[in-house]
Amino acid sequence: MLSSDLFALENTMGEIANDFRDIALEIDKNSNSIYNHLDLDGINILANLLIPEKYNDNPLVLNGKKFYGVTVLERVIALEKLSYGDVGVVLASPGPSLSGQVILDMGNEIQQEYYFNRFNRQKTWTFFALTEPNRGSDASNIESYLVRQSHDLILNGEKKFIGNGKRAQVGLVFTRTNKGPLGIRSVLIDPKNKGFYAEKLETLGLKGAELSHLIFKDVHIDSTNVLGEHLSPTRRGLWGAIQTFNKMRPGVAALALGVAQATMDYIVEQKKVFNAIDNHNLSKLKEELLSVRNMVRYAACEVDQDATKGYIASMAKVKSIELVEKITEYAVYILGPNSLIEHPLLNKWYRDARAFEFMEGTTNIQNVNISQSYLAGRMNHV
């Protein structure tokens, strides 16, 4: 059961999401048109979500309570509702997004100030670069590398499938400084740096995200932009990063859940007349939706309390992806012949739904995480 504050957040986001729905197809057709809608309330909220109180001049205020989106539970509630409006608009919007969580967890005070203060000055797009062309999202096998050459740090390598990589004004890159899990580090990077190249990729859906291919050729990185120097060696490496990923994963699950709910409501609105079998199927899907929402919110609460409990977040992501793929497929069948042509929103959701699999670790990676957590005795309930 949500508190009255969170319930107010959910309701407000639900109302704001209508604006996103209005421009969903426009953004799908031309992701650059997001620049024409930067005054939307939802975009302004996303532009400041995940900025801590200290740096946030424009928090969302509801019934006198200020929301900064720094808890995972607040974020999953907001993201599900906004994604219900349109996930493409959510991902096309400026804001700290995934990299903000890393800065919160691994940045020192100067880095946080450098990163978060820019959002008060102007709308800022960010990227979070982990996945590599040859290694996918297997963080332990990152190949891009950061080396010291006399007084400078030099970054070389490639990243692929990076949301907003082409249009971001600041980003975060996971790279290698040494062999082994302790040799993974994250660095802040300014795309204006010499040797930074970004190319937008053509994707089937989620056009708003503008997935990009990034190439770093001898990019100079200031040593003050290396995150985690103030942390212990274990916390600044892969172990620390994994805890950050654990906090992000429920957010991806919430995005998928938003699309699933949007599709479900669309079926009911468009189909109108249902036979007994349809009713049976819809009833089961509705139950599944509630069950997945329950799991996503539980996962958010768990990682808010203990960021090492990532296995619930993995379960939530697996279940939400399974659900969004199932519901969009069902919608195409139940709305009948030519539904992918005659229902452009359904067509969009069908394409978008196939992208969640690749965000923040594939189902296979999540399943490995779940089974390893069980075998390591980290689950008390099984």
Place this chain on the structure above:
Amino acid sequence: MIIESSVINEQNKIIKIARNHKIQTAIESISYDENGNFLLMFHNGYCLTSNIAKENEYEELDDSCLKLFALKIHKNNRPNNYSLMSPQQIKGWLYLRMGLSLQILDKCVHYLTNRYVGSQEMIKIQVIKDAIARFITDFTSIELDLSVNEISIHEISNLHERLTLANKHLLKLCGAHGYIDDGIIATFYVSRLIENIYGGDNLC
């Protein structure tokens, strides 16, 4: 009952073209009538084609994903626009989709061969082999059902649906790589669109 060899030859020909060529080429290969005339194959008001419709009654719909494959959807705005496809044409679209499924398989195998997680080649990982095996089993089952029975329209509709389910075993194997350009997920999408226009409930 065994299907005539000429029918099997036609089936294999279309599957082979769809497996080894661009989707555009495959659609063109089934778009000619017995007199060699090119047909815009409208069904329930819509047609997926590589050609430009010349008649004013046809409206070209915007689908940026199909542009990757040089394909278009035309809408027939004339009243009473229902057109009945011949049994050969109906089956032709199913064979074409079967070829696309094999094209997806080929792309997966190519992508996963010589690609490593740690020291293990991905194509040799158990979950990958499991997914490929499930696809091949479902695909073979569809192929067998086509070869031994004179199938009804309703059964073709079911085979389309079974093919979509079979394809899903492969969809996740290429990771995000499959989601960009004309990767396997875009191919899956076009195949699913074909089912939506020319298969499934449209046949019943």
